[in-house]
Amino acid sequence: MNELETTSWRSIHLELLRRINERQWPPGSLLPNEADLAAEFGCARTTVNRAMRELADAGLVDRRRRAGTRVMLLPISRVVLDIPIIRLEVEQRHAQWRYTLLERQVCLAPGRITSRLGIERDTPMLHLTSMHFADNHPFLHEDRWINPAAVPGIEAVDFFTVSANEWLIQNAPYTGGDIAFSAMNADRALAELLAAPDGAAVFVVDRITWNKTEPIT
Amino acid sequence: MNELETTSWRSIHLELLRRINERQWPPGSLLPNEADLAAEFGCARTTVNRAMRELADAGLVDRRRRAGTRVMLLPISRVVLDIPIIRLEVEQRHAQWRYTLLERQVCLAPGRITSRLGIERDTPMLHLTSMHFADNHPFLHEDRWINPAAVPGIEAVDFFTVSANEWLIQNAPYTGGDIAFSAMNADRALAELLAAPDGAAVFVVDRITWNKTEPIT
DNA sequence: TAGTGGTCTAGACCACCCT
DNA sequence: GGGTGGTCTAGACCACTAC
Numbered sequence: 325m326n327e328l329e330t331t332s333w334r335s336i337h338l339e340l341l342r343r344i345n346e347r348q349w350p351p352g353s354l355l356p357n358e359a360d361l362a363a364e365f366g367c368a369r370t371t372v373n374r375a376m377r378e379l380a381d382a383g384l385v386d387r388r389r390r391a392g393t394r395v396m397l398l399p400i401s402r403v404v405l406d407i408p409i410i411r412l413e414v415e416q417r418h419a420q421w422r423y424t425l426l427e428r429q430v431c432l433a434p435g436r437i438t439s440r441l442g443i444e445r446d447t448p449m450l451h452l453t454s455m456h457f458a459d460n461h462p463f464l465h466e467d468r469w470i471n472p473a474a475v476p477g478i479e480a481v482d483f484f485t486v487s488a489n490e491w492l493i494q495n496a497p498y499t500g501g502d503i504a505f506s507a508m509n510a511d512r513a514l515a516e517l518l519a520a521p522d523g524a525a526v527f528v529v530d531r532i533t534w535n536k537t538e539p540i541t
Numbered sequence: 542m543n544e545l546e547t548t549s550w551r552s553i554h555l556e557l558l559r560r561i562n563e564r565q566w567p568p569g570s571l572l573p574n575e576a577d578l579a580a581e582f583g584c585a586r587t588t589v590n591r592a593m594r595e596l597a598d599a600g601l602v603d604r605r606r607r608a609g610t611r612v613m614l615l616p617i618s619r620v621v622l623d624i625p626i627i628r629l630e631v632e633q634r635h636a637q638w639r640y641t642l643l644e645r646q647v648c649l650a651p652g653r654i655t656s657r658l659g660i661e662r663d664t665p666m667l668h669l670t671s672m673h674f675a676d677n678h679p680f681l682h683e684d685r686w687i688n689p690a691a692v693p694g695i696e697a698v699d700f701f702t703v704s705a706n707e708w709l710i711q712n713a714p715y716t717g718g719d720i721a722f723s724a725m726n727a728d729r730a731l732a733e734l735l736a737a738p739d740g741a742a743v744f745v746v747d748r749i750t751w752n753k754t755e756p757i758t
Numbered sequence: 759t760a761g762t763g764g765t766c767t768a769g770a771c772c773a774c775c776c777t
Numbered sequence: 778g779g780g781t782g783g784t785c786t787a788g789a790c791c792a793c794t795a796c
Contacts, residue, residue: 398711400623408618550765607775
């Protein structure tokens with residue numbers, strides 16, 4: 325059919341996608357094995373493997389040894405989000421970024437923080453709250469608990485001039501993390517900071533990374 | 542150093558990760574080229590390539606022909622979200638899922654919908670609103686505009702028994718989409734549906750796929 | 759146990775693009 | 778021009794697991 329003179333894994337990937345979308349291989353059905361497809365496309369099995377691996381990464385097919393490759397019954401919508409540094413996010417909107425540190429103190433964290441981090445309740449932690457502005461309009465309120473033991477040298481950082489968001493991303497390598505989104509009503513103090521009506525809906529991003537946490541509003 | 546008897550791309554991947562995290566290769570620096578690393582690890586260049594491609598996919602390094610592989614100055618936090626079918630999301634929480642169709646009519650969509658879809662304003666569209674429940678508690682309100690021209694056969698579907706969410710995922714293959722999250726205050730009608738106080742903050746997911754849209758609350 | 763995907767190799771050619 | 782990553786090949790061995 326589609327004689328593509330170039331046997332690139334991309335062209336094979338597209339062709340497989342087409343067959344799945346057009347129900348030539350309906351959901352739940354078994355695809356031919358790699359060797360057969362390689363013969364059909366006139367290429368090496370490795371090339372077919374690359375194309376099919378891409379489909380599996382996208383959540384379109386399920387591949388298992390011995391069982392073969394099967395079109396997923398319920399294709400997973402997989403979304404990739406890039407979480408940039410807040411300053412860059414503001415600047416990408418062609419707005420001027422400004423940052424103000426509101427509070428910096430070493431104290432004990434509330435139980436909900438320590439328990440989520442799996443840390444002893446009596447560990448002293450660094451608590452930072454700050455505001456980010458875009459063109460002088462309140463953009464984001466940052467409320468962050470940091471475990472100093474996990475980030476050597478953090479005591480010496482002057483967070484009046486550098487945002488914690490930015491400093492940590494560049495200076496605290498992390499190996500993993502967790503993120504959650506939610507919505508809540510702003511209490512009076514927060515609403516005032518954001519120059520929003522009391523009780524306004526705010527978008528909340530909760531993050532935990534490695535040994536440090538960073539709840540943001 | 543780390544003599545790993547197994548030269549798998551995974552072990553190389555981990556080793557490269559370690560060197561980046563420990564600042565052996567600081568942000569902005571140039572990594573050795575593939576051939577050199579292959580020699581160091583005693584494996585084929587292909588294997589190193591696989592490991593480094595994984596780093597690039599994760600947004601940790603920037604790879605360019607001739608320019609080499611460079612550690613990103615500002616590592617991108619890349620998050621992958623899986624958007625499941627609502628029924629499965631409820632059932633994963635060990636709750637019982639229930640679904641009710643509130644409204645189904647063919648009518649003209651408001652301008653904000655047609656303009657975002659790039660559709661003529663006088664195109665008749667299918668408008669569905671429905672509720673999803675988890676253990677009889679309101680879980681999610683679904684408000685969806687569908688372009689019937691893009692989904693053949695949709696007129697015949699009985700959305701009283703099948704949720705639009707589920708039917709579309711299984712029957713309307715799409716090639717791309719867009720998604721956005723936000724927060725808003727519920728108006729009185731919505732608050733009532735969700736059995737929440739008037740003005741409560743709700744989490745909003747806005748989706749557009751291919752030729753159909755699906756705003757959800 | 760046999761068929762499938764997962765991976766590795768050694769070699770090759772090419773596209774790109776910095777110097 | 779020449780070095781770098783991108784990709785393809787043909788072949789091989791292995792891990793897993795459905796049968």
